Amino acid sequence: MNKNKLFGITLASVLALGAAAPAAAEDEPIVNIKRLSMEMALKLAQAAIAQCRKEGIQIGVTVIDRGGHPQVVLRDVLAPDLTLTISRQKAYTAMSFNSPTSAMENRFTQPFSVGKVEGLVFSAGGLPITAGGMILGGVGVSGAPTGEQDERCARSGLESITADLEMGAF
Numbered sequence: 598m599n600k601n602k603l604f605g606i607t608l609a610s611v612l613a614l615g616a617a618a619p620a621a622a623e624d625e626p627i628v629n630i631k632r633l634s635m636e637m638a639l640k641l642a643q644a645a646i647a648q649c650r651k652e653g654i655q656i657g658v659t660v661i662d663r664g665g666h667p668q669v670v671l672r673d674v675l676a677p678d679l680t681l682t683i684s685r686q687k688a689y690t691a692m693s694f695n696s697p698t699s700a701m702e703n704r705f706t707q708p709f710s711v712g713k714v715e716g717l718v719f720s721a722g723g724l725p726i727t728a729g730g731m732i733l734g735g736v737g738v739s740g741a742p743t744g745e746q747d748e749r750c751a752r753s754g755l756e757s758i759t760a761d762l763e764m765g766a767f
Contacts, residue, residue, distance in 0.1 A: 630663055631663075631728075631729075631731055631733060632662050632663060632733060632734070633660070633662065633668060633726065633733050633734060633758075635668060635669070637758050637761060637762075638660040638662075638668040638669040638734075639660075639669050640757055640758055640761075641660055641669070641726075641736055641754040641755060641757060641758050642658045642659075642660050642669040642670075642671045642736070642754060643671070643754075644753055644754040644756075644757035644758075645658045645736065645738055645750045645751055645753060645754030646658060646671060646673055646750070646754075647753075648749065648750045648753035648754065649673070649738070649740070649741060649746070649750040650673070652741075652746065652749075652750075654740065654741045654742070654746060654750070655673040655674065655675040655676040655740055656672075656673055656676050656680060656684070656738050656739060656740035656741060656747065656750060657670075657671065657672040657673070657676045657677075657680030657681045657683070657684045657738070657739050657740050658670075658671050658672075658684050658736065658737065658738050658739075658750075658751070658754065659681065659684040659685040659687075659688045659736070659737050660688065660726070660734060660735075660736050661685065661688045661689055661692055661734045661735050661736075661737075662733070662734045663692070663732060663733055663734050665689050665692065665693070667685060668734065670684075670685070673740070676740045677740065679739075680739040680740040681739075683718060683722075683737070683739035684722070684737040684738055684739040684740075685737060686716055686717065686718040686723075686737065687718050687720070687722045687723030687735075687737030687738065687739060687747075687751075688723050688734070688735035688736050688737030689716060689717070689723075689735060689737070690717045690718050690719060690723050690735075690737075691723035691724050691725045691735040691736070691737065692725050692726070692732060692734050692735030693717070693735075694725075695725045695727070695732050696725065697721070697723065697724050697725070697748065698718065698719055698720060698721055698722060698723035698724075698737075698744075698748075699720075699721035699722075699744060699745070699748050701719045702719050702720055702721065702744075704719065718737075720744045721743075721744025721745055721747055721748040722737055722738045722739055722741075722744050722747030722748050722750075722751055723735060723736070723737040723738075723748075723751065724736050724737075724748065724751045724752060724755055726755065728762035728763065728765060729762075729765070733762075736751045736754055736755060737751065738750045738751040738754075
């Protein structure tokens, strides 16, 4: 087969595939992205801190939106400043992978794997925030002696807004 004929067949195939692609993105000029209200993000963060306080633990907690931007950042009185950096990274990692960070602790262990990307933390304490099948953001907790305790506090915070999210219009 000559090169011109092969090019024509390839070009026709590419054009046909493009025509068959869904036009949904073209139909809507604006994308509607759901976000937590500031009040819901704050309620989540405060509930996470309250749970850790019950356990005698001082933590930092970060709630991020779907874009990875912090909505609420709180550090309890005696929690080290470093807890804020780690809690943000846990929240970002959980949101980015739509998975609890505890589920990914041993997933990226090779020297040049995704887990070595700056800003990602694969230790327990980060949870995605979802509702109605959509990811809304992430919550990360840092400062407890174990990642399991961090995650328990993050989960407590998330559970404090679950009913509100379920009642929301999605």
